[in-house]
Structure formats: C-alpha cells, structure tokens
Amino acid sequence: MLLLHCPYCGPRWEQEFQCRGEAHIARPEPAAEASDATWAAYLYLRSNPKGLHYERWQHTHGCRRWFNVLRSTLTHEIVAIYRPGEPKPELKR
Amino acid sequence: MSRYSAINLLRNALGGHRHWPVVWRDPAPKPRYEVVIVGGGGHGLATAYYLAKHHGIRDIAVLEKGWLGGGNTGRNTTVVRSNYLNDESGSLYELSLKLWEGLSQELNYNVMFSQRGVLNLAHTEHDVQSLRRHVFANRTQGIDAEWLSADEVRAFCPILNFSPGARFPIRGGSLQRRGGIARHDAVAWGFARAADRLGVDIIQNCEVTALKREGDRIVGLETSRGEIAAGKVGVVVAGHCGVLAAMAGFRLPIESHPLQALVSEPLKPVLHTVVMSGLVHVYVSQSDKGELVIGAGADTYNSYAQRGSLGIIEGTAHALIELFPCFSRLRMLRSWAGIVDICTDVSPIISKTPVAGLYFNCGWGTGGFKATPGSGFVFAHTIVRDEPHPVAAPFSLDRFTSGAIVPEHGAAAVAH
Numbered sequence: 001m002l003l004l005h006c007p008y009c010g011p012r013w014e015q016e017f018q019c020r021g022e023a024h025i026a027r028p029e030p031a032a033e034a035s036d037a038t039w040a041a042y043l044y045l046r047s048n049p050k051g052l053h054y055e056r057w058q059h060t061h062g063c064r065r066w067f068n069v070l071r072s073t074l075t076h077e078i079v080a081i082y083r084p085g086e087p088k089p090e091l092k093r
Numbered sequence: 094m095s096r097y098s099a100i101n102l103l104r105n106a107l108g109g110h111r112h113w114p115v116v117w118r119d120p121a122p123k124p125r126y127e128v129v130i131v132g133g134g135g136h137g138l139a140t141a142y143y144l145a146k147h148h149g150i151r152d153i154a155v156l157e158k159g160w161l162g163g164g165n166t167g168r169n170t171t172v173v174r175s176n177y178l179n180d181e182s183g184s185l186y187e188l189s190l191k192l193w194e195g196l197s198q199e200l201n202y203n204v205m206f207s208q209r210g211v212l213n214l215a216h217t218e219h220d221v222q223s224l225r226r227h228v229f230a231n232r233t234q235g236i237d238a239e240w241l242s243a244d245e246v247r248a249f250c251p252i253l254n255f256s257p258g259a260r261f262p263i264r265g266g267s268l269q270r271r272g273g274i275a276r277h278d279a280v281a282w283g284f285a286r287a288a289d290r291l292g293v294d295i296i297q298n299c300e301v302t303a304l305k306r307e308g309d310r311i312v313g314l315e316t317s318r319g320e321i322a323a324g325k326v327g328v329v330v331a332g333h334c335g336v337l338a339a340m341a342g343f344r345l346p347i348e349s350h351p352l353q354a355l356v357s358e359p360l361k362p363v364l365h366t367v368v369m370s371g372l373v374h375v376y377v378s379q380s381d382k383g384e385l386v387i388g389a390g391a392d393t394y395n396s397y398a399q400r401g402s403l404g405i406i407e408g409t410a411h412a413l414i415e416l417f418p419c420f421s422r423l424r425m426l427r428s429w430a431g432i433v434d435i436c437t438d439v440s441p442i443i444s445k446t447p448v449a450g451l452y453f454n455c456g457w458g459t460g461g462f463k464a465t466p467g468s469g470f471v472f473a474h475t476i477v478r479d480e481p482h483p484v485a486a487p488f489s490l491d492r493f494t495s496g497a498i499v500p501e502h503g504a505a506a507v508a509h
Contacts, residue, residue, distance in 0.1 A: 001402050001403050001404065002394075002402065014402055014404065015404045018393045019392075019393040019394035019395070021348065021395075022348075022395075036494045036495070036496075037494055040346075040493045040494040041344075043437070043493070044346035044437045044493045045344040045345065045346055046335075046344065046345070046346065046347065046348050047335075047339075047344060048335035048344075048345070048347060048348050048349055048395065049335070049339075050333070050397045053395055055394070055395065071394070073349070073394075073395045073396050073397050073398070074396075074397050074398060075398065076394075076396065076398060
C-alpha cells in the first residue's frame, strides 16, 4: 500500500488515488499536421521503464485533481511529487 | 526419453520409480543457434515446440532468466476460453482452444485440461445486453456460447447468491461449455519436455542483457551465460517486453502492471465451473487440490515488482462473498502478483519489428494463459515465414499506425 502526498490535500492512502499513466507526453502540435507515425506514438507508445518512471496520478476519491509523481517501478519508492506545469525533477544518477 | 504410458508406469513402478529419465536436458548454450526464443514461459516453450514440430527447425534455444514457467505461466488463474467479441480475437483464441482440446495427447503429458465451462454473470440490464451481444458474436464466429436466464444460472450453479436482498442480483449469464481450466505448471513442463525431445536446447538461469545488431538486422544476444549468435530471435517475455524492446531501440504500446490472484484453503468439491463477474470484478474456480483460485484485478500503476497493493485483494474478497455468501468464512492461503504486459487496445502483439530477424510476441496482458498453444503456433509460423500467420496478421505492430486496432477492453467482461 502506497502513501501518496497529494500536493493539495496532504498525505493520503493509495486507495484514494488512481495512477493515470506516463507523464510529460506532449500532444503533437499542430495535431492536424502530425504524421500517422507521430500520432500513433503520441497515442500509444510508452517508455514503460524498469526503474524510475514519471507518471500522473489523480486524487479520485479526494480533490479529484491531477499531479505528477516520480516513482520507481521496481521498488515502488516515491522519489518526488510535483504539480502539473512544474519542471520535471532531474534524475540523480 | 521414454513415453508416458500405462506400460511404462507399470514398468517403473516395479523398479520403485527410481529409473525415470530426466524430463529435459540442461545443456550449456552453444555459440550459435538458427532461432533463439527469449522467455521460457508457456508461450516461449510452445513457440519452440511448434518451430521444431511443424517447421522442421531443430537448432533452437529457449533462454529463460529464471526457471521454466516461473513467471506468469505459474502465476495465472488457469482459465481457458475463447468467447471474445471481435472476429480477429475469436479466430486467435478459438485456434488456441482447439489445440488445448488435443494438447495432452499431442505432448504426451497430462495438462489436466478440464472443460468445465466458463460462466460470465450479468447483474444489470447493460450486462445482459453486453453478454448477449457476445453470445451472438461468438455464434457467428462458430464458437460455442449459450445465454442462460437467471433461473438457468441458478440451476447450473446453485451456490451463487440468489437471495432477495442481493446487492448485485444475478439476471443471467453467458456460458461457454468448452471453456475451463488447465494445470498451468504442466503446460510449461509438457511443452518443455516435448520441445527438448525434438532437440530444442532449454537454457535456464540465462538472462539476456543486450541484443546485438548489424545495421537493421539482429545477429545475436549477450546473456549472463555469454554471447550467443542467432539467425532469428523471437522475444516472448510478457511483462519485460518493454525492457527487451528498449535493448532493440524501439518502444511498444504496452505498460507493465501487477495482476494479483489468491487461493483459499482447500475445500471439498463445491464449485464445478469457472464463474466470472465483470461488474463486481472477480473470477473463481476450484482447483483439483480443492483450493479456490481467485483472480483479482490489475493495479493502476506500472510495476516490475511482482507485488501489488492490498486494496485490490480486499476488493476482490468483497466481490467473492457478494457472489458466494457461503465462502465468507474461508481463509486465504496466499496471494501473489505477476507482471502483465497490458497493450493499449488490450489485444496481443504477434509481429515483426523494425529490426529484421527480430520478432515480438507480447501484450497478452491479463489473459495470456488461455492462448498458450495458439500463441506459440502462430508465432512459430511468423518467425519461419518472416510474415504473420493469417490468424496473427491483425495483431501486428503496424495496427497502431494504421488505426486498425482490435479493441477488447469491455469484451472480456472481467478477465481476458
């Protein structure tokens, strides 16, 4: 069970949240001019890393707002939580 | 290697069962193979078996980073059925189901395939319409499917919750009588034994660390047991397909999630069929050992950790006792998770890749076990001919660019 610190509500248990997949996927603009390959990559292709993963979560059973999480897919450790629009935290290697 | 038969059983019984030969060899990797299959689960072993059996290729290695069937093959809830919605899926899973029906004889290994029926429950008007649509679709595909009224469901499985106060009343159900369960470990062992007999080298504890390319062509692999050159490479690694794709330099429309399951303490026979409910989200059958095998859901987050969160198990337990109040005092023995490769359209990928000579078979997500023989059958063809098997053609990677996806999101009710 994860403990997530919602940037708006504070620490809450995982049951209140849903993970909404990879973060920082930018919509190709202008969309009408994107090639099929570019559009398919935007819609479908994911990095799916074994290790640190930038992802979006929603506080579905709370404030219903979205935020970003940097989390390990191997240990489930949460490294950073930040609001949408904030710069993505750099990975320390 | 001796065949399993009544005569051999008797002969070995007289010898105190001390002289059975090893079931498969434990060879060291050779420097080169014509075909290397990465992943020694059911699908990989089936692929190697059909390559050797139907395509005459004997120079094959199966590389497994752990032990045979130690991944999702040993972690699923063993349900086999073919009642999907789309014709493309129907062809693929029905091909597999037909292979299941003769698999124990084909492999000379008892996979304990039991066609005890798979019952999908409808609790709402929407469920009724959706499941009836599935029944009609399956019939047009030539796949057996029946609609049962509430009374017929009750007669078929009387321990279900038909109390007047039920929170999710049962309004009917769809039944595929040819569906059922099989012994998952036996499937891996049976394919491994049969493939080994045909000369396939099964190499365990051998992790692939890099894929070697010359230009756009695959030429071999680096592994924890040294370099291996290969004419062709087939990757069948389920949850780790993204890791292998990254080694080859491309991404997949797939994310890896934990999918949890649990088993109860053993009971005397109480449940003779497989029961699924998409609405309350649980699926359950009783194993030959007597344990209830209970399928839970996938966690929403990506993970490679082979464990999920307790909330999923709790929700599944709620659903189970809603459907079967008589199970409320059961103790659960253990729960676990497998890492499943969920594809964006919830259909598998059986495909050539941007790298020549490299083939991927992945994206089976939460429902790969039932497809084990069919998946190996069509993937072997795809590798040998360097073009998709006709049944596998709709499941190529290029469907995401063309838009001809095979959406099976709601199609499978709960479990795939």
